[in-house]
Structures are given as C-alpha cells and as structure tokens.
Amino acid sequence: MSTLIKDVDVDGRATHLYIEGNRIAEIGKRREADTVLDGRGKIALPGFVNLHTHAAMTLFRGYADDLDLSTWLEARIWPAEAKLSPEDVYWGTKLACLEMIKSGTTTFNDMYFHMDEAAKAVKDMGLRAFLSEGIVDLNDPGRAAKQFRAAEETNRKIERLKTDRIRPAFGPHAIYTVSKDSLLRIRELADKEESLVHIHLSETKREVDECLAKTGMRPAKYLESIGFLGDDVIAAHGCWLDPSEIEVLARAGAKVAHCPISNMKLSAGAAMPYRALREAGVVMGLGTDGAASNNSLDMFETMKVAALLQKFAHGDPKTLPAMEAFELATRGGARALGIDAGTIRVGNLADLILVDPRRPELTPRHNDVSNWVYSAHGGVVDTTICDGVVLMRDGHVKGETDILERAGDAARDLVRRA
Numbered sequence: 466m467s468t469l470i471k472d473v474d475v476d477g478r479a480t481h482l483y484i485e486g487n488r489i490a491e492i493g494k495r496r497e498a499d500t501v502l503d504g505r506g507k508i509a510l511p512g513f514v515n516l517h518t519h520a521a522m523t524l525f526r527g528y529a530d531d532l533d534l535s536t537w538l539e540a541r542i543w544p545a546e547a548k549l550s551p552e553d554v555y556w557g558t559k560l561a562c563l564e565m566i567k568s569g570t571t572t573f574n575d576m577y578f579h580m581d582e583a584a585k586a587v588k589d590m591g592l593r594a595f596l597s598e599g600i601v602d603l604n605d606p607g608r609a610a611k612q613f614r615a616a617e618e619t620n621r622k623i624e625r626l627k628t629d630r631i632r633p634a635f636g637p638h639a640i641y642t643v644s645k646d647s648l649l650r651i652r653e654l655a656d657k658e659e660s661l662v663h664i665h666l667s668e669t670k671r672e673v674d675e676c677l678a679k680t681g682m683r684p685a686k687y688l689e690s691i692g693f694l695g696d697d698v699i700a701a702h703g704c705w706l707d708p709s710e711i712e713v714l715a716r717a718g719a720k721v722a723h724c725p726i727s728n729m730k731l732s733a734g735a736a737m738p739y740r741a742l743r744e745a746g747v748v749m750g751l752g753t754d755g756a757a758s759n760n761s762l763d764m765f766e767t768m769k770v771a772a773l774l775q776k777f778a779h780g781d782p783k784t785l786p787a788m789e790a791f792e793l794a795t796r797g798g799a800r801a802l803g804i805d806a807g808t809i810r811v812g813n814l815a816d817l818i819l820v821d822p823r824r825p826e827l828t829p830r831h832n833d834v835s836n837w838v839y840s841a842h843g844g845v846v847d848t849t850i851c852d853g854v855v856l857m858r859d860g861h862v863k864g865e866t867d868i869l870e871r872a873g874d875a876a877r878d879l880v881r882r883a
C-alpha cells in the first residue's frame with residue numbers, strides 16, 4: 466500500500482511526500498501511488514505523541530471538576546471507576562481516539578483498566594498506543610495477585626491482536642497505591658518482557674511527605690533504592706522532583722511526561738522543574754493526562770500551557786520557547802517511547818498530520834512554529850495519517866457520529882450507576 470501527498474509543505478518547501486507501507490519512503494520525487502492526496506497549501510507536521518493519558522476517562526469529562534486531587538480521586542473518580550464495565554472502556558477509548566485523531570495525535574501512552582477492550586478500540590481506530598493495565602494494590606497481597614493476573618492476561622490478549630501499533634506495558638499507578646513487592650515484581654516482568662513501565666511520580670506534595678515519613682527518602686530516591694528505576698520507566702508529572710532526584714532519574718535514563726494542564730487544574734502546587742531536567746539530559750515529553758483532569762486531549766493546547774506554565778514558574782519568558790514545546794510534543798514523546806516518529810524524515814514511521822494554515826488564527830506566518838504553539842488548536846488539523854493509513858481526511862473520520870452517540874450513552878449510564 467502506498468500514498469503520495471503531492472505539493473505539500475515539508476520544512477518550508479513545497480514537495481511530494483511518498484509513503485510506502487507504514488514508513489515515509491521518499492520526500493521530493495513525485496511517484497505513482499495507490500492513494501494520492503492533494504497537499505497544495507497544506508503543511509505536513511509530525512503527529513503528536515501524548516506521553517501520559519487515561520483514554521477512557523473521556524467518559525468523566527466534566528463529571529468532577531474543581532476539587533483537590535484526593536477528594537477528586539477518592540470521593541468522585543474511584544467510586545465511579547468501580548462501576549466501569551469493559552464495554553465502557555471500549556467506548557471511552559474510542560471517543561478518546563476520535564478526539565486525538567481530530568486534533569493531530571498519532572501515538573499515546575495510556576494507563577487504565579480493561580485494557581484489552583482499550584486495545585480493541587485502538588485497533589479499530591488505527592492509532593499507535595502503549596497500553597498498561599493499571600495496578601493499584603493498596604498494599605493488599607490478595608488484591609495484588611488478582612491485578613497481576615489481570616495485567617498479564619490483558620498483555621497476552623494485546624499480543625494476540627498481532628499489530629505492531631499496539632504494545633503492552635506495565636502500569637503501577639503510583640508509589641502510594643502500589644506496594645514495594647508489587648513494584649519489584651513489575652521490574653522483573655518488564656525486564657523479562659522488555660516492556661515499558663508507566664507510573665505517576667511526584668505529582669503532589671502529599672506523595673512526597675508521605676514517602677519521606679515512611680521511607681526517609683523522596684519518591685524517586687525510594688524507587689532507585691529498591692532497584693525499580695530504569696530507562697524503560699515513563700514517570701508522569703514529576704512536579705516536586707528535587708535536584709537529587711533529577712540526578713537519579715538522569716542516571717537511570719528514566720523519562721518524564723510533563724502534564725501542565727492536569728497539574729494546574731488539580732493545583733499540584735509546583736511546576737515540573739523543566740530547566741533542571743533538561744540540563745540533566747532527561748528525555749521529556751508532554752501528556753494531557755485523562756480528560757477528567759484536563760478536560761481535553763488536545764496537544765496543541767498542552768504545548769501552549771506547558772510553555773506558559775514553565776515561563777511563569779521560572780519567572781523567565783525565555784524558558785521553554787515555542788520550538789522546544791513543539792519538540793517535546795513530537796520528538797520528545799517519540800524518544801521516550803522508543804519509536805521512529807516525531808519528525809518527518811525518510812525511514813520514519815508515517816505518523817503525520819496536515820494542517821491548512823489559511824485561517825485567521827494562523828495568519829500572518831512570521832513564524833509557523835510560534836503559530837502552532839501559541840495560536841493553533843486541534844481544529845486546525847485537516848488530515849491525520851498513522852502507520853501509513855489515512856485516519857482523517859478533510860476533517861472527517863469514519864464512523865464519528867456513531868462513536869459520539871455510543872460514548873455519550875455509556876457515560877450517562879455509568880454516572881447513573883455510580
């Protein structure tokens with residue numbers, strides 16, 4: 466299967482982009498292809514990588530706003546999640562995929578429950594994803610055993626889907642919800658299966674204080690001390706990391722997902738120390754977090770808020786300039802996940818989007834990257850291609866009306882049961 470995007474703008478020049486199978490095979494020559502897209506006037510950009518989310522939480526969009534993290538989780542989200550059915554996760558994930566396709570995301574790193582159903586939704590929608598069944602054992606060995614069985618079964622089911630686009634990972638929720646024994650078991654399994662590990666780390670001051678009281682160490686130090694850290698760990702948030710922890714993460718090669726909107730909405734109290742992490746050479750990307758704490762999955766919005774939050778937090782408008790924000794959202798996320806994506810380059814995966822700049826909010830074009838980060842929004846995406854397959858053309862995704870209806874129904878029923 467081949468696709469030619471003719472007369473499209475790549476890195477500031479009009480050219481032809483040729484995709485063969487799931488890779489970008491050539492940039493420059495006009496070639497015969499099975500599908501030809503007219504790229505005239507449009508700009509090709511790499512698809513975004515959402516490095517931390519809980520896709521099916523789209524069902525809780527607008528359900529519990531304006532609460533602190535512990536009330537939000539313990540009084541509203543966890544009771545509702547206890548009623549989640551596998552079918553809810555399927556429709557919630559489908560809705561998330563639809564939103565991501567429409568706003569230019571082609572890969573996401575997800576942690577939630579019933580992930581075999583999430584995998585089916587991702588397979589149907591055509592995106593690339595790393596999926597981890599969330600482990601929340603609350604220090605209960607019986608509960609841990611059950612969840613490990615579920616996680617391993619889910620990962621086998623994902624492997625049986627036989628697609629390179631969807632890879633299983635391990636998802637210990639956080640150090641305050643997962644026992645040391647379970648963390649160590651996950652380390653062993655991740656080594657054996659060469660899977661990524663996705664964990665929330667240093668999100669709130671309470672997490673740091675409790676860890677200090679219990680172990681005498683800060684969260685990242687604690688994870689290092691038990692031998693959990695490695696270059697396969699994607700740590701979400703990192704708001705309260707101190708210099709000694711940044712050193713530990715850099716040494717281990719762990720990656721950090723910055724989720725500025727969720728941190729601000731739940732008022733985590735500190736901004737991820739971007740400059741220090743960058744200076745230490747830690748690979749970082751951007752995440753939206755789930756739609757219950759954002760409330761959208763729009764990576765354009767996340768780039769802008771990341772740049773603004775970091776400038777504000779550092780008291781310096783030169784911090785996190787537009788180009789760095791754009792790179793975090795594309796190449797940074799791709800590096801963190803170890804995929805050949807995040808740039809438009811021959812040999813890379815054909816995960817890309819087309820944007821039509823002929824819009825008021827993108828005019829004039831003094832600086833396109835500035836426009837993408839500070840002025841654009843998901844609605845500027847015209848075409849989305851993932852793994853060489855066109856998932857959206859002229860702003861339209863197949864089956865979208867049905868997804869909106871079914872996911873809306875699932876959300877209404879779920880909240881009624883909760």
Ligand SMILES: [Zn+2]
Binds near residue numbers: 517754755
């Ligand atoms: Zn999260």
